[in-house]
Amino acid sequence: MASSKKLFVLIGGIVFLIVLLSYYYQPFRGLGGIVYLTLVKPGQATHLYSLDLKSQELEKVFDQSKTLEFTGRINTQQTKLAYTGVSDIPSFKQADFRSRKDFQLRQVMIYDLQTRETKQLTDTKTSSKRIVSWSPDGNRVAYIEQVPGRVVDGSNNYTDLSTWQIEIVSMDGSRESIGTGVNPIWSPDGKQILFLEGRGLTLYDVEKKSRESIFPVVGGEASMSMKFDVSTDGTRLVWSIPSQKKIAVYNITSWTPFHMELDKNYFLEGGALFNPVFLSNSNRYVAVTKSLVEIGTQN
Numbered sequence: 073m074a075s076s077k078k079l080f081v082l083i084g085g086i087v088f089l090i091v092l093l094s095y096y097y098q099p100f101r102g103l104g105g106i107v108y109l110t111l112v113k114p115g116q117a118t119h120l121y122s123l124d125l126k127s128q129e130l131e132k133v134f135d136q137s138k139t140l141e142f143t144g145r146i147n148t149q150q151t152k153l154a155y156t157g158v159s160d161i162p163s164f165k166q167a168d169f170r171s172r173k174d175f176q177l178r179q180v181m182i183y184d185l186q187t188r189e190t191k192q193l194t195d196t197k198t199s200s201k202r203i204v205s206w207s208p209d210g211n212r213v214a215y216i217e218q219v220p221g222r223v224v225d226g227s228n229n230y231t232d233l234s235t236w237q238i239e240i241v242s243m244d245g246s247r248e249s250i251g252t253g254v255n256p257i258w259s260p261d262g263k264q265i266l267f268l269e270g271r272g273l274t275l276y277d278v279e280k281k282s283r284e285s286i287f288p289v290v291g292g293e294a295s296m297s298m299k300f301d302v303s304t305d306g307t308r309l310v311w312s313i314p315s316q317k318k319i320a321v322y323n324i325t326s327w328t329p330f331h332m333e334l335d336k337n338y339f340l341e342g343g344a345l346f347n348p349v350f351l352s353n354s355n356r357y358v359a360v361t362k363s364l365v366e367i368g369t370q371n
Contacts, residue, residue: 105351107358108133108144108153120144120155125351125358133183142178146185147206148304150352153183154193154204154213180204180215180241193241203255207262214240214256214265231296233270240265240278250276251283255299259327260306266330268294275330286330301357303350308335310348310357319348319359 107123109130120133120141133153134141144155156178178201180193194201198217205214219237238256240248253267253274265276272294273287300311302324309322309332318339322332348359 105354106146107349107351108146108155109360110142110144118142120153141181143202143204145204145206146352147210148208148352149210151185152210153185154206154215155181155183156201156204156215157181178202180213182213182243193243193245194247195245196247205256205258205265207258208260209262212240212242212262214238214258216254216256219252233268233294233296236296238265238267238276250281254296257300257302259302260304261327264327266302268298268300270294273300284330287332297346299347301348301350303355303357304353305355308350308355310350310359312346312348312359314346 105125107125109121109123110118111121118141121130122133123130133144141155141157144153146153158178177197179195180201182191182193183189184191193213196217201215201217203216207213216236216238219235233254234252236252236254238250238253240250250265253269256265256267258265263278265278267274267276269285270293271285272289273285274283275286276283295315297314298312300309302309306327307324309324311320311322312318313320316339318337320337321335323335324330324332346360348357350357
């Protein structure tokens with residue numbers, strides 16, 4: 073596998089620190105809500121964990137699971153969790169993960185938080201599905217997967233945005249591709265999808281099936297390490313740029329035409345910020361950070 077895939081290398085175990093960021097940078101203490109994280113313990117498989125922000129308790133979502141789970145996201149209704157995963161994989165050593173073809177054939181899964189039943193939503197042979205995003209009505213999930221034919225000799229060009237495409241899958245399993253890109257986020261009305269591609273932010277019109285470049289990256293190109301999220305009401309966007317050790321916060325003043333303005337930059341000295349996620353129905357968000365742990369390779 074290509075050695076350029078940039079994820080977290082955790083020295084001496086999981087050293088995750090959850091940092092609360094908000095418009096007023098309110099303290100972490102007293103905050104409620106659940107955040108879902110993808111964590112990797114050295115020598116073990118990748119699993120989903122839930123973090124209760126009030127009690128600060130971290131729990132594995134599927135306690136007895138032998139599967140591999142990635143990038144969980146709860147729907148607006150707070151009833152179902154979408155994630156990508158590999159089912160029925162027996163226990164094996166961490167070193168074997170990258171050499172197994174079935175490890176890459178992840179599917180989009182839906183977990184009902186009330187009934188605790190899991191439904192497999194996709195059944196395709198395209199590899200490395202990840203980064204799921206619910207439509208506001210909870211009827212569709214956008215996700216990314218690697219473009220068929222662009223992965224050569226088993227390599228997985230993780231950092232090359234042109235090797236990823238965005239798919240939309242409905243609850244009946246029907247799918248639609250909207251082209252290359254990563255990090256899809258639905259607009260509040262479900263009529264548009266905001267995502268990253270090489271030039272910067274692009275907006276896709278779901279009804280017209282058209283795309284428009286709306287916000288270029290200044291001084292370079294977008295990268296796979298960048299992540300962003302939009303508040304439930306669609307008025308705020310938070311964008312992590314690990315190479316600059318910062319998170320940029322924007323106010324979205326219009327979706328049609330799309331317009332946003334920079335509110336503030338948040339910098340972290342001696343570390344980096346990753347994967348900001350807004351809390352449901354809130355303009356407050358959390359991000360993952362790590363200090364004194366260099367970017368490494370995985371998967």
